[in-house]
Structures are given as C-alpha cells and as structure tokens.
Amino acid sequence: MEMGMTAADAAFRNDVRAFFDEKLTDDMREASNLTSGVFAEMEIGRRWHKVLYQQGWIAPSWPAEHGGADWTPMQRYIYDSEAGAAGAPRLFSMGLRMVGPVVMKFGDDEQKEFYLPRIRSGEDVWCQGYSEPGSGSDLASLQTRAIVDGDDYVVNGTKIWTTGAQYASRMFCLVRTSTEGKPQEGISFILIDMDTPGITIEPILTLAGDHEVNQVFLDDVRVPIKNRVGPENDGWTVAKYLLEFERGGAAYATTLAAGLEKLRAIAEAERTGGGRLIDDNAFAAKLAAVEVRQRAVQATEHRIMSDIAQRGPPGPASSIMKVLGSETNQWISELAVEATQYYAAPYQPEARVPGNNVEPIGPAATVPVMPKYLNFRAATIYAGSSEVQRNIMAKLVLGL
Ligand SMILES: Cc1cc2nc3c(=O)[nH]c(=O)nc-3n(C[C@H](O)[C@H](O)[C@H](O)COP(=O)(O)OP(=O)(O)OC[C@H]3O[C@@H](n4cnc5c(N)ncnc54)[C@H](O)[C@@H]3O)c2cc1C
Structure with missing residues (x-):
C-alpha cells in the first residue's frame, strides 16, 4: 500500500532519503x-x-x-517515517512541536517575535511544566x-x-491563578526563564540509569505577567491545544x-539448543x-494519513496511534530481552556513551537492549x- 502517494510525494521522499544519506554522520547514527x-x-541533538x-x-x-517548512501532513509523515528508518537523532521537540504552535495561535506579536526565531535556531531549549506530584492524568487538579504582585506573578509549587x-x-x-469555580477555570499558561532565582532542579534517574526527567521546585519565582500566553484563568484552553501536538502526528x-x-539480527546471532x-x-x-x-500499525497509519489528507486533523485517531505504537514498541523491547538472554543483565552505561571504546560484555548489539x-x-x-487514551477512544470513537 503506497497510501495514495503522489509523484510529488515520492520525489519528496527521495529528496529526504538523499538528505539523510548525506547529512547523517556515523556518530549520529551510533548515538541514536x-x-x-x-x-x-x-x-x-544540537x-x-x-x-x-x-x-x-x-x-x-x-x-x-x-520560518517553517510549511509541509503538508503527508510530507511531514514521510519525513518522520524516513527519519525513523534512517535512525536520525530525536530532537528535544518541546519548543518546535509544543510551545511554538501555541505561541503562534495564542501569543501576542511581541511574544511571537521574541520566542519563535529562538525556538527555530535552537537558542532556546524548552521543557514542559504540566505534571505535579498528584496531578498527572488529572491535570486540572494542579x-x-x-x-x-505588581507586574509579576510570584510562583510557588513544584513540577515533576x-x-x-x-x-x-x-x-x-x-x-493556578484562581481557586474559584471549576478546577479548569483557574489555570494560566506562563513562560518561565529557567535562570530566574528560586528555581531548583532535582534529577530523577530512571531504572536504566539515565537522567532524562526531573523534579523542578519553584520558590517565590517572579515571572513577568507579560509572559502569560492567552487570557488569565483560560490556560486550560491553551494547555489542551498543546496536547493535540504532543499526542498527534507520530510516525511509529x-x-x-x-x-x-x-531484534531479528539478535535472534539470528543467538544460539539455543544447538541451533539459531x-x-x-x-x-x-x-x-x-x-x-x-x-504491519497493522503501518496500515492504520496509512489509513489515518489518507483521512487527514481528505478531512483534516486526526482527532481521536491520534489516541489509537499512541496506544498501538507505544505498546508495540514495548512488545519488541520485551522480545529483545528474551532473545538476548543473560547478556541483557550486565549494567554497562559506559558502553552506551557514543564514541566509547569500552569492550562490551556480550555482543555489541545487546548493549542497549535492557x-x-x-x-x-x-x-x-x-x-x-x-488507560486514559482508551477512555478517549471509548468516548469519542465508540461513543460509549
Ligand atoms: C518518562 C516520562 C517523561 C515525562 N515528561 C513529562 C514532561 O516533560 N512534562 C510533564 O509535565 N509531564 C511529564 N511526564 C508526566 C506524565 O505526563 C504523567 O506521568 C502522566 O500524565 C500520568 O500521570 P501520573 O504519573 O500522575 O499518574 P496517574 O495519573 O496518577 O495515573 C496512575 C495510573 O492510573 C491510571 N489512571 C489515571 N486516571 C485514570 C482514568 N481516568 N481512567 C483509567 N485509568 C486512569 C493511569 O493510566 C495510570 O496507570 C512524564 C512522565 C514520564 C514517565
């Protein structure tokens, strides 16, 4: 199935492939x-x-x-698919994929002029301060x-x-800028400079030993009111708009x-009971x-892409893709551990540093498996x- 690719789309795909062939260096591919x-x-990533x-x-x-590329949804899908196939580094995308579109839609002219070029150039790196201890799926309880206080908000709390x-x-x-009314009604969306006094970042290490996530403490942090995007107490509208970008558009x-x-390469190399x-x-x-x-994921993605081309944004279909894509990824990673057997066990973070010359315990391909x-x-x-995505599907797709 070629998902109704036009000749122009096919030519675009060839350009993207040629670009990856030329520009993706070996160390970038290794790091990915x-x-x-x-x-x-x-x-x-930089x-x-x-x-x-x-x-x-x-x-x-x-x-x-x-300053965007202004690609069609199909071109974006082709690009994301080719990036996944080529092993291109995945960029920190909170600026490009999340706050950028929000500033374009809800920001004032001054905010657009200041923030958008800095996101594109990579001068600013953004993080997302939504979740709190006790407020994740139930975000409105934050x-x-x-x-x-004067021209500023004084912010106190913690993000996790x-x-x-x-x-x-x-x-x-x-x-939270108001405690009146429904919880959703008292929320505002603000932009914080991470160098502001009163911000402390505590790392949270994952089971794999990586430092990707943190807890951020905000103690009397002064944020100019002009850094609010959208009206005061209407941040929920802004937040929901942003989540469409967080969940949608992935090519799994x-x-x-x-x-x-x-996984197949590992299974070809591993021996069991005397055979492969x-x-x-x-x-x-x-x-x-x-x-x-x-293959089912691929067919579903192609079907959704052709729907988008005819009818616009995917809506709850992005929940289907999120569940299918992430659960299948987990399944493959489980089989890789099974295939690798005892070589999955050694903890060897130094062998995962790009450009290292560490002699790995076991075959090199097994190092990132666990x-x-x-x-x-x-x-x-x-x-x-x-679970939350399934609730969305039950409500919006199945009408339950
Ligand atoms: C690796 C990682 C990176 C993250 N990065 C960020 C980030 O950059 N910025 C940020 O703001 N947040 C981030 N998060 C937080 C993430 O958005 C939350 O963890 C997520 O929304 C779930 O919230 P929670 O952890 O509070 O769990 P809870 O909401 O407490 O959920 C606990 C369990 O209950 C289930 N559950 C909850 N509500 C329902 C319901 N209504 N029906 C059925 N089941 C339900 C959940 O599915 C889950 O299994 C990250 C999380 C992880 C793990």
Whole structure:
C-alpha cells in the first residue's frame, strides 16, 4: 500500500532519503542506536538541530511566515517515517512541536517575535511544566500557585517528570491563578526563564540509569505577567491545544520496523539448543506475531494519513496511534530481552556513551537492549497513559 502517494510525494521522499544519506554522520547514527531514552544525547541533538535549521527543515509543520517548512501532513509523515528508518537523532521537540504552535495561535506579536526565531535556531531549549506530584492524568487538579504582585506573578509549587529541565533555558508552565469555580477555570499558561532565582532542579534517574526527567521546585519565582500566553484563568484552553501536538502526528511504523530488524539480527546471532534462536519454533511464532502487529500499525497509519489528507486533523485517531505504537514498541523491547538472554543483565552505561571504546560484555548489539526495555515502560505513561487514551477512544470513537 503506497497510501495514495503522489509523484510529488515520492520525489519528496527521495529528496529526504538523499538528505539523510548525506547529512547523517556515523556518530549520529551510533548515538541514536545507543540511546535508550526518548531523545538523543544533547550534544548530538544540537548538531542535528543545526543541520536541519540550515536546510530550512527544522520546523516542518510551521507556516512559512514564521520560518517553517510549511509541509503538508503527508510530507511531514514521510519525513518522520524516513527519519525513523534512517535512525536520525530525536530532537528535544518541546519548543518546535509544543510551545511554538501555541505561541503562534495564542501569543501576542511581541511574544511571537521574541520566542519563535529562538525556538527555530535552537537558542532556546524548552521543557514542559504540566505534571505535579498528584496531578498527572488529572491535570486540572494542579496546585502550583501564581499570585500577582505588581507586574509579576510570584510562583510557588513544584513540577515533576520534567523532561530535559537540566538543559532547558525556558519552561512553559501551567499555574493556578484562581481557586474559584471549576478546577479548569483557574489555570494560566506562563513562560518561565529557567535562570530566574528560586528555581531548583532535582534529577530523577530512571531504572536504566539515565537522567532524562526531573523534579523542578519553584520558590517565590517572579515571572513577568507579560509572559502569560492567552487570557488569565483560560490556560486550560491553551494547555489542551498543546496536547493535540504532543499526542498527534507520530510516525511509529518505520521506527517499529527498525526495532524489529535489530531484534531479528539478535535472534539470528543467538544460539539455543544447538541451533539459531530465529529457527526456534516458539520464538519464531512470537516474532511473527509482533511483525503482524507492526504491519497493522503501518496500515492504520496509512489509513489515518489518507483521512487527514481528505478531512483534516486526526482527532481521536491520534489516541489509537499512541496506544498501538507505544505498546508495540514495548512488545519488541520485551522480545529483545528474551532473545538476548543473560547478556541483557550486565549494567554497562559506559558502553552506551557514543564514541566509547569500552569492550562490551556480550555482543555489541545487546548493549542497549535492557535499558531500552526499561525506559520503554514509560511510553505507555507519558503524553497520556494507555488507560486514559482508551477512555478517549471509548468516548469519542465508540461513543460509549
Ligand atoms: C518518562 C516520562 C517523561 C515525562 N515528561 C513529562 C514532561 O516533560 N512534562 C510533564 O509535565 N509531564 C511529564 N511526564 C508526566 C506524565 O505526563 C504523567 O506521568 C502522566 O500524565 C500520568 O500521570 P501520573 O504519573 O500522575 O499518574 P496517574 O495519573 O496518577 O495515573 C496512575 C495510573 O492510573 C491510571 N489512571 C489515571 N486516571 C485514570 C482514568 N481516568 N481512567 C483509567 N485509568 C486512569 C493511569 O493510566 C495510570 O496507570 C512524564 C512522565 C514520564 C514517565
């Protein structure tokens, strides 16, 4: 199935492939392969950001008036698919994919002029201050308080699971500006400079030993009122708009296919009962089952893409893709641990540093297997848990 690709789309795909062939260096590909987290190692990510910026491809979905590539949904899908297949570094995208579109829609002219070019160039790195201890799926219950004092808000509270806060120069943040009415009605959306006094970042290490997420403490942090996006107490509208971008638009199928290829290579190399693991009937059946799922994901993605081309934004279909994509990723990572057997066990973070010359314990391909397995547990929690996505599907797709 070629998802109704036009000749122009096919030519675009060839351009994208040629670009990746030329610009993706070996160390970038190696870093993508070794990373177990959501995003590429920071230094590699910065270099790749620069390459895309110079090419004019850093902001695929942004309109040309804001310096974006202005691609169609199909072009964006092709690009994301090819990036997954080529193993391009995954960039910190909270600026480009989340707060950028929000500033374009709800920001004033001054905010647009100041923030958008800095997001594109990579001068600002953003983190997302939504979740709090006790407020995740039930986000509207958030407690971080912002009280007006002169021209500023004075912010007190804490945010948790803040990805990349240790690198971020700015955080977009939901704060409570009123305790009246429904919880959703007293929330505002503000932009915080991470250098402001009163901000403390505490790392949270994952089971795999990676530092991706943090808890951020805000103690009497002064934020100019002009850094609010949208009206006071109407931040919920802004927050929901942003979540559409967080959950939508992902191309999972080619990333899953790349994961499967690595799994197959491991199963060809591993031995069991004197033969190759890939020839073991029980394992081969599991591999076939996950391959079937990968193809189902691909067919679903293509169907959704052709719907988008005809009818516009995907709506609740993005929940279907989020659940299918993240759960299939977890499944592949589980089979990889099973295939790798005892070589999955050694804890060897130094062997996952790009450019290292550490002699790994076991075959090199097995080094990232366990960390990926462990970190993929989070994929069905962040950006809306699987249970919450299923609630959305039940309500909006099935009408229950
Ligand atoms: C790796 C990682 C990175 C993250 N990065 C960020 C970030 O950068 N910025 C940020 O703001 N947040 C971030 N988060 C937080 C993430 O958005 C929350 O963890 C998520 O929304 C779930 O909230 P919670 O952890 O409070 O769990 P809870 O909401 O307490 O959920 C606990 C369990 O109950 C289930 N549940 C909850 N409500 C319902 C319901 N109504 N029906 C059925 N089941 C339900 C959930 O599915 C889950 O299994 C990140 C999380 C992770 C794991």
